[in-house]
């Protein structure tokens with residue numbers, strides 16, 4: 001303590017990153033996280049194949065926010081050529097930093113040889129990182145797990161290859177692919193990655209608050225943390241944690257008035273991004289997360305999941321905070 005900013009290409013960034021989460025960290029959510037302070041945020045994973053095909057929905061996922069700094073795209077794919085093309089498209093769309101997904105455990109992704117499946121093929125990892133680094137002048141970062149399974153925890157080897165090929169920063173989720181999200185993240189296993197390379201390193205997995213962040217940093221020796229699920233329904237948490245790591249003082253949790261204002265603002269952003277009909281469906285999960293721990297949350301969730309208009313959702317929110 002305190003943890004200094006991290007060098008990421010020409011950017012100096014806080015030591016707390018928001019994790020990419022497909023179906024969650026769209027522009028509306030990222031804007032809401034950034035309302036509380038600037039820290040690195042990332043697009044949801046973007047399939048390099050779809051990006052290269054010019055899929056409109058995929059390209060819309062690269063709608064960055066004016067205050068996003070740096071503008072960070074996560075690409076997922078299994079062929080160096082497609083990754084290189086997608087990297088160029090990302091740069092044209094305004095990306096300032098690239099991230100390569102080598103940690104996604106979802107069957108559909110690993111069956112295609114992407115995400116965490118790449119960790120089983122170190123020579124392909126080398127080619128993919130090489131292709132991404134040489135496609136543009138943008139810094140390339142890599143997000144991985146400890147390995148495919150307990151018997152194959154090769155994150156240090158993958159990290160070394162990535163460093164040799166010119167990667168700028170590494171993020172390691174302290175679980176194997178076989179673990180999916182079960183059990184607890186093994187932060188101490190991330191230490192071997194830091195010992196294998198000189199690159200800045202982020203530890204990820206089960207970081208919820210100041211205590212877990214401190215414990216993860218101590219166990220892993222990492223330079224910073226990446227926070228995912230704890231920020232669902234609590235978009236103020238990443239920047240609170242960043243303040244804590246930078247200054248040693250934890251800001252007060254936001255008042256109920258601020259929380260209420262945050263949900264309404266997030267909902268308005270979802271309506272703006274997706275239009276009313278789609279926003280009703282997309283916002284349900286977020287509203288349920290925001291309601292956690294509040295009196296009346298169970299009834300609120302039932303109403304929210306049945307609501308068909310934004311006006312109905314707003315009414316339910318008014319009632320929840322009444």
Ligand SMILES: Cc1cc2nc3c(=O)[nH]c(=O)nc-3n(C[C@H](O)[C@H](O)[C@H](O)COP(=O)(O)O)c2cc1C
Nearest residue numbers: 019020021022044045101173205206207227228229
């Ligand atoms: C709903 C959801 C979607 C996710 N999508 C992605 C993704 O698109 N790319 C990625 O690298 N990781 C993805 N992850 C993994 C997270 O980035 C993170 O590594 C993981 O949740 C562990 O961190 P946490 O314990 O702080 O949530 C996703 C996780 C969740 C829960």
